[in-house]
Amino acid sequence: MGDCTIEALNVVVDPGLLVAASEEVDMQRLREHWEGTASERSAACHTAFVAWTAGAAQDAPPVAWRTIVGDEQVVVTQEANNADLLVVIAHERNMDGGDALHAALFDSQKPVLIVPVSWKPQPGQSFSRVAAGLSDSDAARRAIEAATPWLEGATDVTAIRIGDAGDPALKLEALLDDAGIAHQLHVVPRSHENLGQQLLTEAHLAGADMLVTGAYRHNQLIEWFAGGTTRHLLAKADIPLLMVP
Secondary structure (H helix, E strand, C coil), rough: CCCHHHHHHHHCCCCCCCCHHHHHHHHHCCHHHHHHHHHHHHHHHHHHHHHHHCCCCCCCCCCCCCCCCCCCCCCCCCCCCCCEEEEEEECCCCCHHHHHHHHHCCCCCCEEECCCCCCCCCCCCCCCEEECCCCHHHHHHHHHHHCCCHHHHCCEEEEEEEECCCCCCHHHHHHHHHHHCCCCEEEEECCCHHHHHHHHHHHCCCCCCEEEEECCCCHHHHHHCCHHHHHHHHHHHHEEEEEEE
């Protein structure tokens, strides 16, 4: 991993210190009844972090713990400026988790590795079988470019396009060719009303242990609230997703 560093960021959203609209502060105070106080939530996060690092392999790279008090989305967005990759959990268990995921995908403009809660890596596991979703969008292009280190290290790469054989999205295959990444091209017609579900199915058929895809091809708010391809991937994926907006 060279000279890279890994940092676990813990944002403490304390309504007593939060500089925000009164409605936001009131909402943060209300959540204490079912999620605990800011200090209790922070302590629980640190306990989970200590347990996680204690169970890591001896040769695992060190992970630093950092706590910042502030607004979840603002802090995540600011700290992303100094990061090459963000790692978040694909589960909105509480308000902080939802805000962190939202900020990473909407505001960071950085690659985001989204890990399903149920996913458990095997000892020594690496992303050796990677599927890349091709779509006619800048987000898909950025996702493939961001995933190049993983694609180069994979033993099997499958480029998946759900559409027609003459689809403009197939031009993205040239990115893999230019990077010298050996891959298989898999083009299938659309057969499911939910594109996200079909993409996941095709990734599983390819034996992928990670799926690379762009995020939010359409209006972001419509996609987020109405439930589109990206929303379905976040809700249903059981393998890590590398996404770029």
